Amino acid sequence: MVFASRRDFLLQSAAAAAVGTVGAQTGLSAQAGPNAPAMAIAQWKGPKAPTAQEIDRIAEQLTIKAIEAIGGISRFVRRGDVVWVKPNIAWIQPPEMAANTNPAVVATIVRLCFEAGAKQVKVGDNPVDVVDQAYERSGIPAAVRPLGAQVVIMDRSRFRRVDIKGERLKSIPIYPEVLDADLVINVPIAKHHSLATITVAMKNFMGVVEERRTFHQAIGETLTDLTRFLQPKISVVDAVRVLVARGPRGGRLEDVRMPLAIAAGTDIVALDAWAAEILGRKPEEISSVVCGHKAGLGTMDYRSLKPVEIAVA
Amino acid sequence: MKWFRWSSARTRRCVQLSFLVLFLAAFLATRPLPGQDPPGWAKLFFWFDPLLLVTTFVAAHALAGFALLALVTVGITLLLGRVFCGWACPLGTIHDIAGRLIHGKKSPAAANRYSPWQKAKYYVLVGMLAAGLFGAHWITIFDPLVLLFRTLTVTVFPAVQWAVEEASAAIYHADPGIGPVRVTSLTEPAYRAFRDNLRVVEKQAFLATGGIAAFFITIVALNAYRRRWWCRYVCPLGAFLGILAWRPLLRRKVASDSCTQCELCGMNCHGAATSDKAQLWRPSECLGCLNCTDACRRGSLGFRWIWPWERQENVARVDLSRRGMLASAVGGITLLGLCRATPQGRARVYNPELIRPPGARPEPDFLARCTACGLCMKVCPTGGLQPSWFEAGLEGLWTPRLVPKIGYCSYDCNRCGLVCPTEAIRPMPLEEKRQVRLGLAVFDTTRCIPYAYGRDCMVCEEHCPIPEKAIYFLEAEVTTRDGEVRRIKQPKVDPSKCIGCGVCENVCVFRDKSAIRVTSANESRHPANEAVPAWEEPYGY
Numbered sequence: 119m120v121f122a123s124r125r126d127f128l129l130q131s132a133a134a135a136a137v138g139t140v141g142a143q144t145g146l147s148a149q150a151g152p153n154a155p156a157m158a159i160a161q162w163k164g165p166k167a168p169t170a171q172e173i174d175r176i177a178e179q180l181t182i183k184a185i186e187a188i189g190g191i192s193r194f195v196r197r198g199d200v201v202w203v204k205p206n207i208a209w210i211q212p213p214e215m216a217a218n219t220n221p222a223v224v225a226t227i228v229r230l231c232f233e234a235g236a237k238q239v240k241v242g243d244n245p246v247d248v249v250d251q252a253y254e255r256s257g258i259p260a261a262v263r264p265l266g267a268q269v270v271i272m273d274r275s276r277f278r279r280v281d282i283k284g285e286r287l288k289s290i291p292i293y294p295e296v297l298d299a300d301l302v303i304n305v306p307i308a309k310h311h312s313l314a315t316i317t318v319a320m321k322n323f324m325g326v327v328e329e330r331r332t333f334h335q336a337i338g339e340t341l342t343d344l345t346r347f348l349q350p351k352i353s354v355v356d357a358v359r360v361l362v363a364r365g366p367r368g369g370r371l372e373d374v375r376m377p378l379a380i381a382a383g384t385d386i387v388a389l390d391a392w393a394a395e396i397l398g399r400k401p402e403e404i405s406s407v408v409c410g411h412k413a414g415l416g417t418m419d420y421r422s423l424k425p426v427e428i429a430v431a
Numbered sequence: 432m433k434w435f436r437w438s439s440a441r442t443r444r445c446v447q448l449s450f451l452v453l454f455l456a457a458f459l460a461t462r463p464l465p466g467q468d469p470p471g472w473a474k475l476f477f478w479f480d481p482l483l484l485v486t487t488f489v490a491a492h493a494l495a496g497f498a499l500l501a502l503v504t505v506g507i508t509l510l511l512g513r514v515f516c517g518w519a520c521p522l523g524t525i526h527d528i529a530g531r532l533i534h535g536k537k538s539p540a541a542a543n544r545y546s547p548w549q550k551a552k553y554y555v556l557v558g559m560l561a562a563g564l565f566g567a568h569w570i571t572i573f574d575p576l577v578l579l580f581r582t583l584t585v586t587v588f589p590a591v592q593w594a595v596e597e598a599s600a601a602i603y604h605a606d607p608g609i610g611p612v613r614v615t616s617l618t619e620p621a622y623r624a625f626r627d628n629l630r631v632v633e634k635q636a637f638l639a640t641g642g643i644a645a646f647f648i649t650i651v652a653l654n655a656y657r658r659r660w661w662c663r664y665v666c667p668l669g670a671f672l673g674i675l676a677w678r679p680l681l682r683r684k685v686a687s688d689s690c691t692q693c694e695l696c697g698m699n700c701h702g703a704a705t706s707d708k709a710q711l712w713r714p715s716e717c718l719g720c721l722n723c724t725d726a727c728r729r730g731s732l733g734f735r736w737i738w739p740w741e742r743q744e745n746v747a748r749v750d751l752s753r754r755g756m757l758a759s760a761v762g763g764i765t766l767l768g769l770c771r772a773t774p775q776g777r778a779r780v781y782n783p784e785l786i787r788p789p790g791a792r793p794e795p796d797f798l799a800r801c802t803a804c805g806l807c808m809k810v811c812p813t814g815g816l817q818p819s820w821f822e823a824g825l826e827g828l829w830t831p832r833l834v835p836k837i838g839y840c841s842y843d844c845n846r847c848g849l850v851c852p853t854e855a856i857r858p859m860p861l862e863e864k865r866q867v868r869l870g871l872a873v874f875d876t877t878r879c880i881p882y883a884y885g886r887d888c889m890v891c892e893e894h895c896p897i898p899e900k901a902i903y904f905l906e907a908e909v910t911t912r913d914g915e916v917r918r919i920k921q922p923k924v925d926p927s928k929c930i931g932c933g934v935c936e937n938v939c940v941f942r943d944k945s946a947i948r949v950t951s952a953n954e955s956r957h958p959a960n961e962a963v964p965a966w967e968e969p970y971g972y
Binding site: 210246247248250251254255271273274275276278311312331332334335337364366367368369370 | 463464465466596597600603604626633634812813841842843844880886887888889890892893894895896897898899900904920938939940
């Protein structure tokens with residue numbers, strides 16, 4: 119996998135600033151003012167049908183630009199922080215099947231966290247499939263370990279039951295290191311899901327809990343309870359490749375589309391609403407989006423946040 | 432006498448321990464690693480086992496790839512006698528350790544004299560090989576290497592794992608320590624090292640452990656009655672090698688002029704190979720442990736090369752009677768008849784719970800090969816392969832079956848076939864293995880949430896690994912208690928797609944008894960057990 123060096127990154131950021139695509143802020147000097155945008159969408163406008171290697175490169179650029187546009191990672195990461203990066207690593211599927219978060223996106227976020235002074239970056243999910251095989255096939259450990267991130271296997275016996283006092287969920291076992299982290303960066307991939315209809319940012323939090331089988335009997339309400347408890351500060355939605363049918367596990371390249379877009383923001387409901395549209399759905403069809411909106415966790419009318427739109431080529 | 436003497440028996444004990452360590456290393460290294468096939472040498476010890484070779488050949492008329500290596504053991508035995516038992520067999524070493532702990536170095540001479548009951552193992556072998564002619568592979572269940580590997584896999588390692596996991600989890604949650612010094616800073620790295628390098632599945636546990644553990648504890652405990660009780664009286668591999676050691680080139684020789692018949696040699700004999708004041712020696716019982724040469728104070732005892740045609744005084748062969756052999760053969764075949772003359776044995780019914788691993792041969796052929804060694808269970812990444820109890824009849828004792836409620840057959844794994852030492856589970860490339868049907872999933876609509884309770888649920892469908900999905904939804908209208916009409920999705924199984932992997936049963940929200948269950952119906956290996964043929968369009972004309 120090819121990643122930009124720090125020097126390249128500085129140059130590119132400077133160039134991007136010069137042409138004004140990301141306004142006046144460059145990646146490293148970003149100081150979040152009170153008016154920092156709540157959401158940004160980076161979209162690839164370069165040549166279509168890129169190769170797999172080019173996709174990694176594009177994913178990296180989109181991630182950098184989207185995070186820059188909401189004030190840069192240093193708006194969220196303070197020096198000395200322990201950061202938990204939560205990708206979706208649910209299945210034994212390679213990146214091209216769009217069942218797990220793109221490794222280039224995860225690796226870029228890990229790199230940005232370290233550059234912002236994070237003391238420790240942990241990457242982990244609670245896979246549905248066999249854990250070490252899902253990790254290996256996702257390509258994520260191989261991408262983040264060289265950067266210094268710690269890849270965490272969530273042992274079932276380490277989960278701790280927490281009273282979350284939700285409407286539906288009164289208590290749930292949560293992986294303690296996630297709660298102990300100074301910051302959780304939610305990095306879902308946008309996918310079709312046979313029952314939740316789509317699975318994006320709110321649903322990605324199912325990967326830090328156990329006893330999740332019954333969630334699906336009231337998916338909107340349970341995800342709202344969980345999100346309300348976790349109070350996410352930043353989510354980065356991977357829509358580089360998306361799965362539009364037979365999700366969430368996938369397994370057919372015919373069901374994979376390439377919107378080549380990344381959205382970053384502080385409003386998890388708005389991000390899910392945006393992803394719904396990317397997947398060809400309406401936000402009001404998605405129960406978790408509707409429930410999250412009603413519970414005041416965010417707005418399903420993501421356009422009202424005036425997301426910064428960035429064209430990357 | 433010097434304060435320290437490097438004796439032959441010491442050399443032998445070092446060799447024994449090396450083999451035991453090697454066996455344990457091979458055992459521990461046999462685990463599923465992501466993106467890798469299991470190492471070929473996982474089967475190393477089984478390759479060298481001539482009993483597996485011969486029984487598989489007799490029962491299944493097949494020679495597996497390990498044939499030539501087992502001939503090495505045969506050759507060594509022809510030359511040197513049962514040194515495999517005395518120097519290499521890891522189970523024999525465990526017996527030696529147990530005997531030493533119980534009895535100390537020597538036993539009373541009477542306890543180590545040859546007993547005619549030691550012939551029992553030969554009769555058992557003859558009986559079982561006779562049954563083998565009719566396809567029985569049962570004897571290999573009691574092969575020492577097989578039974579040790581199975582015991583380690585199914586009982587010992589899970590018990591160690593239980594201790595490590597529970598203890599470290601308790602410390603993790605209690606988090607004892609003083610100030611910044613936490614106990615977990617020691618226990619957590621130790622736990623992670625165990626998890627990452629030794630463990631297969633978190634909280635791994637097996638069914639039928641009681642019988643397997645009790646059997647093992649019994650045979651080790653019987654060292655209290657006689658040292659190496661198992662090796663002397665029962666071991667089928669020992670019996671097989673004993674027959675080969677009928678007239679080895681390396682033989683014991685006693686200098687009769689200097690021997691005082693003190694029987695010190697006999698007191699130290701592991702195999703009870705002598706009688707008549709240790710004057711009469713039985714090469715078929717001798718394990719070549721060299722305790723006798725070390726014990727002899729006058730140096731009147733030694734092992735010498737002797738040509739097979741050279742007659743020797745005081746050497747006794749295995750004296751099996753023709754009548755005994757015949758009775759054993761009849762007995763073995765009768766036992767086989769009792770095992771097979773059952774409705775299931777005659778294939779009149781199929782046990783719904785007997786879901787064999789992917790690539791398992793048709794049942795009679797499978798039983799003609801399976802040793803129940805537990806290699807497949809050791810490499811199963813979900814821990815779903817479990818030892819049978821009587822699901823496959825007495826003949827199928829401890830043979831593997833998939834219990835989806837415990838662990839499913841991973842769509843991305845073909846390891847059980849790759850490790851099977853006798854190819855009872857055929858090795859196949861992943862793509863081919865994905866086509867094998869283990870059974871068929873069936874909904875229990877009296878439990879399934881959308882059917883029985885009118886709520887949406889989709890956990891089974893979500894997990895179905897078939898890219899085209901063997902579980903699909905049909906929308907249905909249900910009326911709630913309050914009279915409200917609601918549209919919900921009801922899941923169905925497509926028999927043309929379902930491979931019976933059991934992940935649906937495994938993940939069903941019902942943890943006690945799943946609302947979707949896999950039975951052996953439609954398994955690829957038995958066309959007669961097909962209930963819903965996997966035709967794509969059954970209604971077209």
